[in-house]
Amino acid sequence: xxxxxxxxxxxxxxxxxxxMVLFLIASGLNVIFGMMGVLNLAHAxxxxxxxxxxxxxVSLTGNFWMALLLAPVATAVCGVLMERFLLRKVxxxxxxxxxxxxxxxAQIVLAGVxxxxxxxxxxxxxxxxxxxxxxxxGLNYPIYRLFIIGLALVVxxxxxxxxxxxxxxxxxxxxxxxxxxxxxxxxxxxLVFTLVFGIGIWMAGIAGVAIAPILTVFPGLADQVGMDAxxxxxxxxxxxxxxxxxxxxxxxxLSSYGVQFVSQLAPVLIVGFMAIVLAIRPHGLFGAxxx
Amino acid sequence: MRFALRGIFILGCILSLLFSTAYAQxxxxxxxxxxxxxxxxxxxxxxxxxxxxxTIKIAVVASFSGPAALVGQIYFxxxxxxxxxxxxxxxxxxxxxxxxxxVIKADHMSKPDQTKKIVERMxxxxxxxxxxxxxxxxxxxxxxxxxNKYKVISINTAxxxxxxxxxxxxxxxxFQSSMSSDQLSRGLAxxxxxxxxxxxxxxxxxxxxxxxxxxxxxxKKGLMEYYPDAQIVGEDYHKLFLTDFxxxxxxxxxxxxxxxxxxxxxxxxxxxxxxARQMGITLPFANIFLDEPNMLHQVGVEGTKGLVHISQFxxxxxxxxxxxxIKYYRTWNDLWKNKWKTEPFNGRLFEHxxxxxxxxxxxxxxxxxxxxxxxxxxxxxxxxxxxxDSYRYTNGKVISMRACDHKAVQDLHIEEYAxxxxxxxxxxxPPYYWFAGTSNTGPIFAIPAKSVLPLMDQNLDRCKGKSAxxx
Numbered sequence: 137x138x139x140x141x142x143x144x145x146x147x148x149x150x151x152x153x154x155x156m157v158l159f160l161i162a163s164g165l166n167v168i169f170g171m172m173g174v175l176n177l178a179h180a181x182x183x184x185x186x187x188x189x190x191x192x193x194v195s196l197t198g199n200f201w202m203a204l205l206l207a208p209v210a211t212a213v214c215g216v217l218m219e220r221f222l223l224r225k226v227x228x229x230x231x232x233x234x235x236x237x238x239x240x241x242a243q244i245v246l247a248g249v250x251x252x253x254x255x256x257x258x259x260x261x262x263x264x265x266x267x268x269x270x271x272x273x274g275l276n277y278p279i280y281r282l283f284i285i286g287l288a289l290v291v292x293x294x295x296x297x298x299x300x301x302x303x304x305x306x307x308x309x310x311x312x313x314x315x316x317x318x319x320x321x322x323x324x325x326x327l328v329f330t331l332v333f334g335i336g337i338w339m340a341g342i343a344g345v346a347i348a349p350i351l352t353v354f355p356g357l358a359d360q361v362g363m364d365a366x367x368x369x370x371x372x373x374x375x376x377x378x379x380x381x382x383x384x385x386x387x388x389x390l391s392s393y394g395v396q397f398v399s400q401l402a403p404v405l406i407v408g409f410m411a412i413v414l415a416i417r418p419h420g421l422f423g424a425x426x427x
Numbered sequence: 428m429r430f431a432l433r434g435i436f437i438l439g440c441i442l443s444l445l446f447s448t449a450y451a452q453x454x455x456x457x458x459x460x461x462x463x464x465x466x467x468x469x470x471x472x473x474x475x476x477x478x479x480x481x482t483i484k485i486a487v488v489a490s491f492s493g494p495a496a497l498v499g500q501i502y503f504x505x506x507x508x509x510x511x512x513x514x515x516x517x518x519x520x521x522x523x524x525x526x527x528x529x530v531i532k533a534d535h536m537s538k539p540d541q542t543k544k545i546v547e548r549m550x551x552x553x554x555x556x557x558x559x560x561x562x563x564x565x566x567x568x569x570x571x572x573x574x575n576k577y578k579v580i581s582i583n584t585a586x587x588x589x590x591x592x593x594x595x596x597x598x599x600x601x602f603q604s605s606m607s608s609d610q611l612s613r614g615l616a617x618x619x620x621x622x623x624x625x626x627x628x629x630x631x632x633x634x635x636x637x638x639x640x641x642x643x644x645x646x647k648k649g650l651m652e653y654y655p656d657a658q659i660v661g662e663d664y665h666k667l668f669l670t671d672f673x674x675x676x677x678x679x680x681x682x683x684x685x686x687x688x689x690x691x692x693x694x695x696x697x698x699x700x701x702x703a704r705q706m707g708i709t710l711p712f713a714n715i716f717l718d719e720p721n722m723l724h725q726v727g728v729e730g731t732k733g734l735v736h737i738s739q740f741x742x743x744x745x746x747x748x749x750x751x752x753i754k755y756y757r758t759w760n761d762l763w764k765n766k767w768k769t770e771p772f773n774g775r776l777f778e779h780x781x782x783x784x785x786x787x788x789x790x791x792x793x794x795x796x797x798x799x800x801x802x803x804x805x806x807x808x809x810x811x812x813x814x815x816d817s818y819r820y821t822n823g824k825v826i827s828m829r830a831c832d833h834k835a836v837q838d839l840h841i842e843e844y845a846x847x848x849x850x851x852x853x854x855x856x857p858p859y860y861w862f863a864g865t866s867n868t869g870p871i872f873a874i875p876a877k878s879v880l881p882l883m884d885q886n887l888d889r890c891k892g893k894s895a896x897x898x
Binding site for chain 1: 665673681697707771
């Protein structure tokens with residue numbers, strides 16, 4: 137592969153890697169909205185919390201894998217507690233209460249991480265086995281970024297299995313379609329809600345730990361990716377996992393090839409794409425029209 | 428015995444002579460006075476001793492909340508250090524009375540409307556004598572405008588825009604003791620063209636807003652002036668708070684660049700450096716903000732080796748030139764080690780009174796020294812002393828204030844980052860390195876003030892017909 141071709145191929149993989157991370161965050165946000173109708177403004181904050189917890193686990197145990205396993209679970213537990221004891225209480229009173237509540241939780245998480253870990257940027261080191269680069273046909277590519285793509289695919293596979301091959305998945309999909317009807321059939325919908333909320337936060341948590349070795353763990357982390365995740369959800373269509381996946385990948389590829397070919401316009405390409413999609417399909421690329 | 432004493436005396440004389448010749452200092456109208464320095468053992472930025480009553484009031488206008496809250500803490504610790512020292516010396520004689528320095532935190536939350544509100548409150552309610560700022564030229568502009576409106580002194584120690592003191596924005600009450608973006612970019616160009624004379628291919632990667640573009644334009648201008656053979660092989664501007672730098676780095680890798688010029692600040696600076704090293708890009712970064720020690724530790728010794736940083740605090744090597752300066756340094760460093768137990772002041776960011784912290788401290792000492800010589804808090808008297816003034820920092824560096832547009836004229840210094848075992852040339856006292864876990868200042872090169880004079884707007888009536896040096 138000549139250097140120019142190698143560059144184009146590498147840009148494609150960069151786009152894929154960032155798209156996959158976005159998908160992990162956005163899909164959780166999407167499932168929660170699709171099923172529960174809750175626009176969780178604290179979602180990116182949980183992503184950040186998981187990165188901090190990952191840092192803490194690595195500091196205590198020195199083991200990245202342990203952090204990757206435990207931090208998202210611990211974050212999901214926080215999410216479940218929030219859903220069970222806060223969100224459920226305001227759910228009956230409509231979206232405004234939920235928005236304000238989740239915004240409040242986002243502020244609490246921000247204040248919490250600052251008081252526990254301070255404002256300085258913290259390091260989360262990648263495991264030595266994932267350091268360095270892999271050389272293939274004239275292309276040198278960081279192993280860790282390939283690992284992120286692989287990890288996201290594994291999480292996607294788990295989610296796919298869960299949603300399409302299990303009874304729970306059937307219930308969730310049915311609830312996304314019509315929660316009231318599923319409830320009438322005797323399914324404990326509040327429990328399913330809690331579970332889905334936990335899984336959504338867990339996915340964001342995995343993204344948080346996975347991306348931390350590339351980024352800086354600091355209190356602005358949530359703002360950094362939160363907006364991108366929302367763009368993905370809105371453009372892909374609320375409630376649509378397939379939409380979130382496709383838009384995440386398009387988002388990633390537009391970012392990298394945009395920088396390559398029309399650098400100055402790269403950020404505009406993404407919002408421009410969003411604007412066009414929403415102008416043609418106001419409910420998002422794969423979103424279902426309400427009513 | 429008598430011979431031995433005589434021998435020691437002669438040796439002492441020779442050493443003193445050597446010191447005085449080796450470190451001959453540039454003349455200055457005033458200098459930091461080591462001898463009357465107070466007992467600083469009770470200084471703790473987390474538990475500051477702040478006098479009240481009939482005091483000289485300084486409002487530190489900065490972010491004390493939100494994502495940039497740490498910046499406010501850095502400023503506060505620096506200003507409070509200088510204030511505490513002066514208070515321990517008994518204060519400053521102004522208007523016939525000895526007064527202590529009172530430092531007040533004014534949180535602008537990084538928002539223009541809040542800046543306007545808090546600065547007006549500081550002036551009208553708290554009756555501060557000095558507004559001390561800040562991170563962000565847009566916010567500093569508001570501070571200066573307010574200072575102008577209410578005739579209060581404003582000192583800009585951290586905002587780098589040249590436009591703050593141009594014909595449109597100039598205020599008699601505002602002083603820019605900080606270097607400017609144009610100076611630092613031209614300083615880096617001067618280093619590559621006149622000192623290093625090795626790398627020729629540069630890639631510019633800056634943040635996509637006024638500051639980033641301004642830096643890049645000045646760097647290009649500096650290369651044309653000092654390094655006509657240099658080549659810009661690529662130029663990109665990325666959005667603020669970017670997550671993934673890989674697409675830009677991939678282009679840089681393919682461009683054949685030998686140096687990456689960046690004006691990025693944290694978190695972008697940290698992510699850029701980290702991701703570049705992860706991608707196997709070992710090129711040096713010519714930079715202004717890649718000096719935050721926590722970020723450098725994340726990247727480690729190898730990844731930070733060869734970074735080229737321009738500083739407004741530096742001086743020629745070695746860093747410690749006199750016993751008084753060493754004692755001064757130890758006072759801060761010992762307190763950091765033994766007394767400061769609260770976040771963020773116990774972190775490695777606060778380990779040395781050097782770099783940005785050193786610069787903010789020295790600029791504050793200069794301000795207080797000017798007030799002391801004006802013998803008044805009357806802004807008109809302060810202006811009279813400060814215009815055309817010059818002052819020597821603790822490290823021997825001399826800074827002066829160009830009278831016509833209130834911009835600081837000073838040598839700048841290029842610091843080449845070297846591994847800990849090569850930092851002794853700079854950090855010449857035990858443990859002989861700045862940081863054990865990262866590359867840091869090794870070789871230092873002075874950029875003479877006359878080669879990096881701050882821009883002067885000839886449309887400003889006060890500067891018409893003046894030379895660039897302000898004569």
